[in-house]
Amino acid sequence: MNNVLESLKKITDEKNIFVNEPMKNHTTFRTGGLADILVIPETKEELVECLKLDTNKLIIGNGSNILVRDGGIRGLVIKTTKLNNIKVLEDNILEAEAGAYLSRIANIAKDNELTGFEFASGIPGTLGGAVSMNAGAYGGEMKDVIIETEYADYHGKLSKVTEHEFSYRKSFFSNKEYVILSSKIKLQKGNKEEIINVMKDLAKRRNGKQPISMASAGSTFKRPEGFFAGKLIEDSGLKGYTIGGAQVSTLHAGFIVNTGDATSADILNLISFVQSRVKEKFKVDLETEVKIIGEDI
């Protein structure tokens, strides 16, 4: 990795480069081993130059939907959060860079009296992570508002896409070596007071039902067809079930939380335990929504 490090120092300021960086500092689960190198490019040009480096690469936003194993990540982690410009264009369109937080985009939409992004205001991720995952909440999904995305491949070649192939927690970008750089978001003219009220109402609903003050990655499992993961887990008697520092949330069984000193192994063991118990009891396979990455110790 020495070559990569030397090349990175020519691409971006040293303050943006972290060697042997604990991934627990970059994931909302607050777990995960060391990344060989983590870089936070400041501009699109810097990010594209990072992509041209000859090493394993992983792109992250806010790390709110990933679980990094305790052995960490070999190669280069590129974090997008400094790429976060948001522009207001004509025809009720916002253009946001990949690292912009959804909450900030929602606030800018509100300030410009644009409605349609309220659903995303409480999702603690970046635009890139949300487009890649087709994030959604309270009846809205990225697929309803994203009309065009600029992306780069892992050699730095730029392209645009308008057909995002969105489906439940999937998109054109799922499992591909592409990096989302920015997207255009098509909204409608709305009323500021009403937008504020919708955002407040959604925040209230989220705060009451989800363990948002604890470290987690949101819903651990995808919604199985015809069921709710949280209800299946609760009906399996697992609310509050704990392995090491990992716990099935006592507030919402669909969330696994880190009670303070969990390792990723604790969380993975709990995920497997929950999957086997639900399968045994209800014959339903729970698939993780959280992306599990990196190496075991």
Ligand SMILES: Cc1cc2nc3c(=O)[nH]c(=O)nc-3n(C[C@H](O)[C@H](O)[C@H](O)COP(=O)(O)OP(=O)(O)OC[C@H]3O[C@@H](n4cnc5c(N)ncnc54)[C@H](O)[C@@H]3O)c2cc1C
């Ligand atoms: C308390 C809590 C509540 C949550 N509520 C919801 C919810 O209501 N609805 C919902 O859908 N999700 C929810 N989540 C999960 C998560 O916030 C979303 O999936 C979010 O969109 C992930 O964004 P991120 O920037 O954190 O992505 P990350 O976790 O950093 O990455 C997720 C995936 O996207 C990829 N990725 C990230 N950025 C890019 C990019 N620029 N280009 C290409 N690929 C990229 C990563 O490689 C990874 O595969 C919640 C999480 C928490 C902790």
